[in-house]
Amino acid sequence: MGKNEKTPITVNDKEYILEDFTDRQRALLNHINDLDRKIGNSQFNLEQLSFCRTKFIEDLAQDLESEEITDEDYEEVSADSAD
DSSP states (O other): OOTTOOOEEEETTEEEEGGGOOHHHHHHHHHHHHHHHHHHHHHHHHHHHHHHHHHHHHHHHHHHHOSSOOHHHHHHHHHHHHO
């Protein structure tokens, strides 16, 4: 940005100029921005975890309904995937 350009920041529907912030106000804004990123990452991770949990539940239900799958079958699949 050029020397004369100002960066508007809106807080509670009121506009402020970033360049006029005190060091403390800038630090608080940095914390807010960092927390927003962390919240976004946490929501993303929660979506992944929820999806995987649902898949594990589906797999468990499928296994419980099928008498053909044994512990030996599971061990063979686990050993194959470890290679």
